[in-house]
Amino acid sequence: MKKLDASVVRSLPLFAQMPLSDIQDILDLARPRLVPAGQSVFEEGTEASHFHLLLDGHIRVERLTPDGDRVVSFHIPPGQLFGIAKALGRDVYPATAVAALECLVLVWPMTLWTRFSTEYAGFAQEASRTVGARVTEMHTRVLEMATQHVEQRVAAAILRMMQQNGRPTEDGIEIAFPITRKIVSDMTGSTLFTVSRLLSAWEREGVLVSRRKHIHVHNVAALERLAAGQS
Amino acid sequence: MKKLDASVVRSLPLFAQMPLSDIQDILDLARPRLVPAGQSVFEEGTEASHFHLLLDGHIRVERLTPDGDRVVSFHIPPGQLFGIAKALGRDVYPATAVAALECLVLVWPMTLWTRFSTEYAGFAQEASRTVGARVTEMHTRVLEMATQHVEQRVAAAILRMMQQNGRPTEDGIEIAFPITRKIVSDMTGSTLFTVSRLLSAWEREGVLVSRRKHIHVHNVAALERLAAGQS
DNA sequence: CGTGCCTTTGAGAAATATCAAAGCCTGTGG
DNA sequence: CCACAGGCTTTGATATTTCTCAAAGGCACG
Incomplete structure (x- = not known):
């Protein structure tokens, strides 16, 4: 497994406020994962064992109704965190993440979440911002569907x-x-x-x-x- | 203004993991506010200057469409935090909170948010849980409306x-x-x-x-x- | 005891789903 | 290189849900 280089990701908002040494520490704990198009990264309802950062590709977030209808919640572009159940106080993934095309993903065990949130400046804040953006988008969709x-x-x-x-x-x-x-x-x-x-x-x-x-x-x-x- | 007593609120999930002294510290910084039925606690789009805890009554969370249609997002029962824009990484309230009936609310300046999150055990976690529950409910509604x-x-x-x-x-x-x-x-x-x-x-x-x-x-x-x- | 919401009910219109059938890319394997 | 299969897309006809508009009744509060 080749070592990841901090300079590649330092321009992402998540790392913007962090010194290079911190970024390198975080990357050293990550496992890269290549997900083929159409395959799921994780499934709704399963234990949220890891959180993820999308480096390349596009993720489609889906949920299934009890009778099997699929609803697509939103798409995730490169550079964003996803599968961050802990930021919602949850232990299982609330939705399924599918690779819309081949995706390169960084994966961390969820046990590191609390540590990252407290130790690294801006990590928790950026996670909140990500959650907030998704909430806003979902809110907007409720509004659209209703009116x-x-x-x-x-x-x-x-x-x-x-x-x-x-x-x-x-x-x-x-x-x-x-x-x-x-x-x-x-x-x-x-x-x-x-x-x-x-x-x-x-x-x-x-x-x-x-x-x-x-x-x-x-x-x-x-x-x-x-x-x-x-x- | 009469002093608030920690014992009244210690059974709320928000304070469950906190020593009484911490709860008292938090309460001493709060301002109580009585909101008559039908009046709004805060308005969508205005600066998120405070965050709130509902002690009694019921809050209806609404958003307005550009052409004036109203959509009700959800109802908040007593005991829950609301108006917690910071937990979404936002600086303005994402929606309007209206008292469905007369409400007793505790109010804190938003500047205390970061301090509470870092200093008091379980505060940040409980806030995440609250956000998570709302996201889940909204997600469910998108799903319902779609199918x-x-x-x-x-x-x-x-x-x-x-x-x-x-x-x-x-x-x-x-x-x-x-x-x-x-x-x-x-x-x-x-x-x-x-x-x-x-x-x-x-x-x-x-x-x-x-x-x-x-x-x-x-x-x-x-x-x-x-x-x-x-x- | 009136006035302003809140609610009921009906008739007709409009948006959108459902069902059916067929055409068309595109990648695969011969 | 060609033919085929499977998934994607188009289009039409019909059915249904739900909205829209209109009118009127009723409850509650001042």
Whole structure:
């Protein structure tokens, strides 16, 4: 196992306030793990034995209903902590984390959580911030689902993915991970049929282009209007 | 201002692991505040200058959409911390807290948050647990809204309020704070008309009784069946 | 004892799901 | 290099849920 170099990660918010020596200490305790696309990093309801940092790839966080329906909570971009059950005062993972594409992950035993929180400046604070951002996003989704129509929710979901995980290309901003109609419908509480119709309509209007599993947004302003329900 | 007595609150989970002297220190720094029914304790988006502990009454946590729709996130029973923006790494309150009925609240300046978290055993952990419970509930609601019909969601919302804030009476379990059709619809992403129809139907079937602003659940099992969609 | 919420009920409209069928990429294995 | 299989996507027709709008009754508090 090759040694991890602190300089690679020092630009992440998590480590921003830490001296290099602290970062190196933390990295020396980590185990790197390569997760193939489609495989889960951990499963909802199992013992939260480790916490994780995503270095590369994209994680999809899912929950299952009692009758097997899947709901996608959010996507995690590189640089973020995840699987941090301890920050929620929990002993089991509250959701399943699936690699949307091949992921490089750092893994620490959860027993180190308390130590990291107290010993390293900014660690606990950054963990709180991560939790806060997720709470806010979830709150926003409750709000959207309660008050908006499917069209607005789908537009908002695509907008959010574009903002958080977009990559500019010559053909508009591309969402940086594979994304099917089914997954968008799972995110918005809709059906893949309705999502397909919406995407087709938006493609006709020049708002975006979608090839199989990929979405390129052309007209951000139009998408924002759709999300706001002004059109 | 009369002095607060540690023995009153020592049974709360927040203070369970703390010596009486610590509890007294914490209480000596608190300011009590009586909030009349219907008044807000703090408003979404304003600077999070204080954090709070509910001693008596019931708090309703709300958010407003850009176009003025209200969504009720959850209810807070006595004994819980709230307005703990710092635990989410935020500087403004993420939502508005309204007194569902007259409330007695303890208030501390947010500047004490970091100190309490580091100095008092179990404080940070209990705060995490509180955050975790709210995240879990919100997660559950996203899931419900995404996969279930209005009838199931309304049943689940009433069931949850009954479990978290129920009071046994001779006439079934009563939800311990005033609750209108409009609020139930705001909680479930529905309309007061639909909620009214559902409650009327359930009353005919003997599942519950609802007078103006009050709900008594008679048949818990039936309500659970409705929430599960098995009927 | 009136006025303002809260609630009920009905009829019609709209959004979205469901079901069915078929087309189309893409990666795989021959 | 080609054909195939499986998953992804499109589109149409129909069904259903739930909202919207309208009108009126009733309870509680001042």
